[in-house]
Amino acid sequence: MGTSPRTHRGFDHFALRAADFDATVRFYEQALGFHVVYEWNSPGVVGRCAFLDAGNGVYLELFDAPTAVPGGPAAPDPEAPRSSDEERAAHSALLHICLRTDDVDAAYDHALENGARPMQAPAHLPQKGLHGHVDGKIRLAFVYGLDGEVIEFIQRPDFESEEGK
Template identity: 50%
Template sequence: MSTDSLNQGLDHIALRAYDIDATVRFYTDALGFRFLSEWAAPEAGVHRCVFLDAGDDRIIEIFDAASTPPGGSAHRLSPDAARPGDEERARHAALVHFAVRTGDPAELFRRAVEAGARPLMAPAEVEAKGSTPMTLQVAFVHGPDGEVIEFIKRPALRDA
């Protein structure tokens, strides 16, 4: 992608955490993301936010439960409140999942589950048929805040 393009690629994905410290530990310790910075902007509804590098300067932005970030609910999350179930979340969520590229989906799946993620789909090989047939290796978990994370190994599509 050229650097003079108006679209310079995906920059970040934002999550709101019930327990920001636990969520940051999950992404850094289990998945190997790197801490970049922590910030606040109370006038914009952000009480605490952490940037983690997911690789190649792509960011996971994690807001604390008290923050009301743009696009998020104005209702604060309560760590003690009942969390929506998987089915309810799936019915109402526009974001289906986000994927982390890896050379070993099974190992990242194992690490995530050991760190407290709930398994959604065990590591599997998928034969994708269509305009660009390819073999994918994938696994899915529910992250610490109910987010669905895919671990994927796939060929580069731009080379296909």
């Protein structure tokens, strides 16, 4: 099977709806080291919006809870009971957000100290190279963020790609 030409330059951002905008901004800044680079209000968007720099040219776009975002689901009913972390994770199209780190254990502990909830403690996962041989270890951990989003921390060597050869 052939590959298609790349029609993009890579990930730009992912978007998250925050039940408590200020608390979510604090969590991403204090627990994960992101920082706000741009905040705005827009016609048709209820509440606040912001871009938080995640590093490497990738951003988190954050929307206040009552927002019905373009191309996204309608605003949630504020009177409806909030589903559990596990229910949201089981039914979301987005499985998780992954942040690369040099120390999974420290990132996991720091996230928990700043309000994240544990999902999977740090552990090793064998890495299989392009030709099926195990050539290193991947260390990873998962937490639930303040809005039920699943956040993975990963520590791994760079992958070889066919394109890079």
